[in-house]
Amino acid sequence: MADPKIRSTERTPVVPPPFMLGRPGGGPGGGGPGAHFMRPVEHARNPAGTLARLWGYLRRQRLALIFTVFAVAATTGLQLAGPYLLGVAIDRYILPGDLAGLVRLCGLMLGVYLLISLLTWLQTYIMAAAAQRTVAAIRNDLFEHEQTLALRFFDQHAHGDLMSRLTNDVENISMVLAQSVTQLVSAVLSLAGTAAVMLALNWRLALVTMLTVPLMMLFLTRWVGGRTRAGFRQQQKALGKLNGIIEETITGQRVVKAYGREQAVLAEFDVANRELRRAGTQAQIFSGFIGPLMNLVNNLGLAIIAGAGGWMALAGLATVGTIAAFINYARQFGRPLNEIASLYNTIQSAIAGAERVFETLDEPAEVSDAADARPLVQVRGEVTFEDVCFEYEPGVPVLKHVSLHAEPGQVVALVGPTGAGKTTIVNLLTRFYDIQSGRICIDGQDIRQIKIADLRRQLGIVLQDTFLFSGTVMENIRYGRLDATDEEVIAAARLANADPFIRRLPHGYQTELSERAGNLSQGQRQLLAIARAILADPGILVLDEATSSVDTRTEKHIQEAMLRLMKGRTSFVIAHRLSTIRNADQILVINHGEIIERGTHETLLAQRGFYYHLYQSQFRADGRGITAAAEPTRAEPRRELPVGLAG
């Protein structure tokens, strides 16, 4: 909602009625249906239920709502009085020449108009606040609820989709609340009111007007509307296709150039562009007809009232004032009909948006604290997996009967090919996911019996792809422990070997990191993550070593820092570095979701099993025997490794 003022300026009001009165929220183009009217509409599945839930939020603003309803009703009534008073002014005062009476009536009209403006302003003013507060409340609830959801939810939903729910969908609800609802109330009231007043003023002229103007209007909008809707659907499709091509090409522009495919890409683009032009032309021409056709209906209505009214006036069945009043009422009569039709679609799509919002809110927090969950304060660091089985998707087991035992302070290296299940072990220990069978214990206590927050507070996690938030370096390290002082943060950075490079940054610890921290190298980001973990001072560590090595110096710093961090803590390391593995107290070799070998570096090498071959291929030089250094176990002819290792 960048600027509501310029939302619906398809064209000017279809010849503003002679004495047009204030119309709440109608905007300058309030007359003709905007192009949005004809856009394909999504339909809500359960409008009643959704509305009831929305009411739960709206109820908090009920004072504002009650006021608005009364204000809208009052405004609509006053607006009906305008043309009536005009007719009276002409018939009773101007034509007879009663100037004193005219002054009184003008004073009365001025009062009416002043009241209309005042009420309109108050109601817009109050409704704006009420709508925004409601939006903010829904947003807060939605975001808070998302924080309780399990990782599984975030894995399954595209981030763009979740973002759009929090922004567009919620915003859409606000638009409808602030404008459409009041418009709807006003439209219905003025429709009924206008009909009543016209009938009371002159039922003959009223019947002529009511039979012709609205009928023509309905016919035209129907006729044009159907064609336009189909056109817009096609246009939307063509636009989606073209945007897809643009996005893909520009994203891969360097590849396009590297392979000299510019001409081919242009040809593909041109086809889609032509199609968009064709569909767009069709849709826009038909929607462009709406304005002139509405104008036509209005003008015809004017002609009918003037002609028929004039005829009646001569026959003594109507007065000049009545004709003047009718000219206004006729327009007030046609307009709400249109508004109701267009509002129906707007409200439908807002409800559909609200449904998506509530759908997220209804998502159960997958992993939640057990009723009897106990706190966990200080851990010794004993970790056991007892016969743990797990699958992300039903029927696709990722871990099969895994058992392991780590004594306090031990370093456990997890080794194995990509996709073997190493990361899953980490995901389970942190309770990002819950296991299907078996038991995971810390200090002998089932982790499902521990408060999740306490559990995670005792676990320090350094992931391979370090995520940094926008903010200063200081804030990013402090993420590990929010109440840490500046001195503590700096001390942690020192231990993590991050202090020297931080000091070289333009503003030291106060350097702002841009989104995704493009201004730091991968190695530097890892050092920050280590500092974060040091600051958090967890009892148990989970480390995921980076696969591709960073430059030599940073690499050394990282290794040193990691060793410092692991000291005295039970550590699980998804290991890629030989030094880590060799120094580990236990190596668990994982393949296809099972621990197939376990032991220390030496015992495993001596076994000459899976680990031995893994070691040969990954940590010894390449396959053609250019090994420079002496190594006790000389490379024997390599055997092909199991397929699971490839990529």
Place this chain on the structure above:
Amino acid sequence: MLATRKLARFLRPYRQWAVLAPLLMMLEVVMDLMQPRMVQRIVDQGLARGDMPLVLHTALLMVGFAAIGAIGGTGCAIFSVLAAQGFGADLRSALFAKVQSLSFGNLDRLETGRLITRLTNDVTQVQELVMMLLRIMVRAPLLMVGSLIMAIFTSPTLALLFVVLIPLVLAVVIWLINKSHPLFSEVQRRLDALNTVMQENLAGVRVVKAFVREAHEIGRFRKANEQLMQQNITAAQVLALNMPLVMLILNAGVVAALWLGGVQVKAGSLHVGQIIAFTNYLTQTLFSIMMVSMLTMRLSRSEASAERIQEVFDSQPEVVNRPGALTEFAPRGRVAFENVTFSYDGADAEPVLKNVSFVAEPGQTVALLGSTGAGKSSLVHLIPRFYDVKEGRVTVDGIDVRDIDETALRRQISIALQESVLFSGTIRDNIRYGRPDASDEEVIAAAKLAQAHDFIMSFPDGYDSIVGQRGVNLSGGQKQRIAIARALLMNPSVLILDDSTSSVDVETEARLQEALAHARRGRTNLIVAQRISTVLSADQILVLDDGQIVAQGSHARLMETSPIYREIYESQMER
């Protein structure tokens, strides 16, 4: 409005429509302006004199005017759409073609995300503007001036009211625009801030959960949300004044006209019908003024879009074919750098490569090693001429790459880029991206070389498996191998792997290298790597540091002569 005017050239092919549309709109406006006049005639002449034929005759005239007006209106709708759609399609096409002609340096500066916005949103913005210009931008001012003239014509004395009313409406509208503009900019800023919180929360969800920072995140969000809400309320409440104020001025004008008119009617110098017509024109005039000022605001927004588009048109491709550049080129694959210095931005920027010289003989495998930012990628990008050198020259078979036609050069020098981008379509389509006419056998051979055949065949649809946009259903290592197959299918004289095996496991990588070494004798391979195991078997290893070659030679030689190389080796191999 400068940028918008510059884009007007795209309207030229449609000028007949662009002229016709406003003319037809003018017809509609004139017809509309006749209507109140006709009502006045019925009241003042028909009713006053009891002239029934005149009443009916005038009513019929009104119907006629309405019909002519409708023809004008619908005609304007048709022609303005034809002009705007033609304009939009041509503009989009020209912009897209321009982007295709740009070189890597331009692309770096323009940024992918922003380029996409320009091609989609910005073009649509400008296209909508053209349509508005041809419709409302003509209608509103015409209606404004026309109503004013008709009002003066109807009653010159009542028209004096305009002296007060027009400045009043203008003052209110301008005041509100000035006041609300900064408020809405602030809304946008706060919305961006809220978006950042949400985006980071989603992207960093594991970190948030690992550190149990949900409450902290909620606090951050609440704060940003609260700030956005406050600003939204303030902005909306200022704007809430708009309609009531303008309507009040307008209605006060109507009442004033009624009273002044009543006085004159009594004096016999005015007819009732004139009052009715005048108030009609009055309303139209004031509304049109408001409309024109709103449209001006809209214009300034489109101008921003037009500027962004024009910026792309103004970019000059940095790499262009020289006249007489070699179009036939079949080299043996000897790549030589002769004292090459290179920097990405202007001449005074810190060079990324400094005085680099080396020769890769045909058939050699040359590996480039060095820390991030040492200049490895920059170096290999100079060979297919993605960028031009600042000093020195890069030659292939002794010919300066700047003397070779871009397409001809790149057909011989194939590169698998660091980030492997795949396009939507099948795996087969992706592999034969550079040579759409390649046979299935060639595709399979390339895939086998790239160690991709096995995993491709493990998919149910094999080579016909669909790759999602940007290849979402493949792992990083798999995407990289398809990208390598794509490069291999070109059967280039020079193959460059720009760190394109970083996600491939060491075992597969070793097999890949072995395959490459035997694949085509005489092909020159340049391999950028961070893993030392990748480079061990190369004929020549170049160690780059800070844009310079600090060591050069085979593994055995470098182990003896280069301390830096030994340090890298030891840190990675743990000897």
